[in-house]
Structures are given as C-alpha cells and as structure tokens.
C-alpha cells in the first residue's frame with residue numbers, strides 16, 4: 001500500500017505508470033496533467049477508484065504548489081514515490097544538428113529556453129515542493145525519468161545529432177537530481193535518474209517524410225551502439241523495467257543521484 005505522484009500522466013509512459021501502479025487497489029495514485037478533463041475521461045475507462053487527477057504544469061509554479069497541497073490532503077500529508085516523468089519534447093529541434101538549428105538563432109534560443117524551463121526549472125520546483133511530503137513517506141523515492149540522450153559520451157561517440165536542446169535539458173536535470181540526492185540522501189530519500197530505453201509513444205506521428213528519414217538515420221546510430229536493437233519497445237514493458245529498477249535501488253546500496261537505464265546499468269538500449 002503506497003502513494004504515488006506521476007507527472008505527465010496524460011499519455012505515453014506517464015499514463016502507463018498510472019495504469020500499472022493503480023492496478024493494486026491498495027495504492028493511491030495521483031496523476032499530474034495539464035489538461036485534467038481529457039485525462040479524467042481516459043481514467044474513467046479504467047474504472048478504478050484509487051486514481052486522482054490534479055492539474056500540474058511544469059511551467060506554472062502555482063499549479064505545482066497547488067498540486068502538492070492537494071496531494072497532502074489526499075494522502076494525509078505524506079508521499080511514498082514521486083515519478084517525474086513529464087517532459088517538453090520539442091518537435092522543431094528533434095531532427096536537425098545543433099549547427100543547423102543555430103541558423104535560426106532566435107528560434108533556437110526560444111526552443112532552448114522553453115525546453116530548459118519545463119524540464120529543468122519545472123522539475124527543480126517540483127522536487128522542492130514535494131520533498132516535504134516524501135520526507136514524511138515510508139518509501140522515500142524520487143524517480144526522474146531521464147534518457148540515454150543525456151549521456152554526452154554516447155552522443156559524441158555515435159554522432160547522435162538531433163534533439164540537442166532536449167538532451168541538454170535532461171543532462172542538466174540529471175545534475176539537479178544529483179544535487180537533491182546530495183542534500184537528502186542523509187534523510188533516507190533516494191533521488192535517481194532512470195532512462196526508459198527507446199519506447200514507442202507516437203513521437204514521430206506528425207513528422208514530415210524528411211523528418212522521418214532523419215529519425216531512421218538516428219535509428220541506424222542506435223543499431224551501431226546496440227546491434228540487438230530492432231525498434232522501440234512498448235510502454236508496458238519499459239514501465240515494468242523502470243519500476244523493477246527503482247524498486248531494487250536504494251540509498252544504502254549507493255544508488256543516490258545515479259543515472260542508469262531501464263536495464264539497471266549504463267546500457268541505454
């Protein structure tokens with residue numbers, strides 16, 4: 001019987017976390033989303049009474065603060081797990097190398113700021129607002145959903161060029177997670193960054209044929225890195241893997257602040 005807050009629970013991996021974790025009726029599962037009405041409709045189809053949907057936008061501090069207050073009312077003031085899953089993933093910067101993006105310097109600046117604001121600033125506020133509840137919880141785990149694209153050695157070695165603002169934001173978020181761990185590991189709180197692998201969540205649904213070609217080229221680089229890679233995993237298996245990794249991880253085992261994959265190591269695919 002545990003309590004969970006999951007950000008970005010409207011779709012993709014976030015909705016899958018919500019679905020899997022609420023399958024145990026003794027869990028209390030709170031999903032933070034930008035559009036509550038649409039998610040409430042989706043959640044109603046699951047027919048579960050242990051799911052609560054609250055407004056939570058990473059770019060609106062007041063909405064995160066209200067979500068923390070509402071969460072405390074639902075749980076009685078504590079929280080066992082915070083899963084920081086939400087991310088702004090820019091489509092504009094997803095496909096081209098950074099030097100090509102830089103040809104439109106104002107657009108690149110805007111894209112970088114929007115990405116860093118949501119993925120770094122927003123999550124730092126989220127962690128600060130929810131840590132008081134986590135400190136009162138019995139499990140004390142904060143999981144930041146990262147990406148192998150935050151591994152800068154992987155990027156340079158395999159010449160992975162697309163999505164620079166996104167990878168920069170996730171690498172910065174990993175550093176933020178390490179800072180939270182530096183402060184709170186002594187209180188027994190595990191802060192950890194976990195990459196979910198490559199997962200099909202419709203990210204290329206609106207891509208142009210040219211963008212799809214660039215995505216295929218990126219897939220080729222993934223194969224160069226991991227020759228067993230045959231394509232994206234489904235959210236169900238990725239979320240199962242991530243849950244198994246954070247369940248095994250602990251402050252006592254030295255996992256605080258670490259950045260690992262759904263496989264529990266530094267193999268990203």
Ligand SMILES: NC(=O)c1ccc[n+]([C@@H]2O[C@H](COP(=O)([O-])OP(=O)(O)OC[C@H]3O[C@@H](n4cnc5c(N)ncnc54)[C@H](OP(=O)(O)O)[C@@H]3O)[C@@H](O)[C@H]2O)c1
Pocket residue numbers: 007008009010011012013014033034035056057058059084085086087088089118145146147148195196197198199200201
């Ligand atoms: N899929 C993959 O292959 C993959 C690989 C590596 C890492 N990841 C990471 O896994 C996580 C989930 O990925 P996904 O593929 O499920 O992504 P997704 O389908 O694009 O979903 C992103 C989620 O984040 C929410 N979101 C976006 N901006 C937000 C904001 N400003 N405030 C609050 N919520 C916001 C979205 O809400 P709306 O519905 O309101 O837009 C949505 O719920 C992300 O952290 C992503 O970086 C995914």
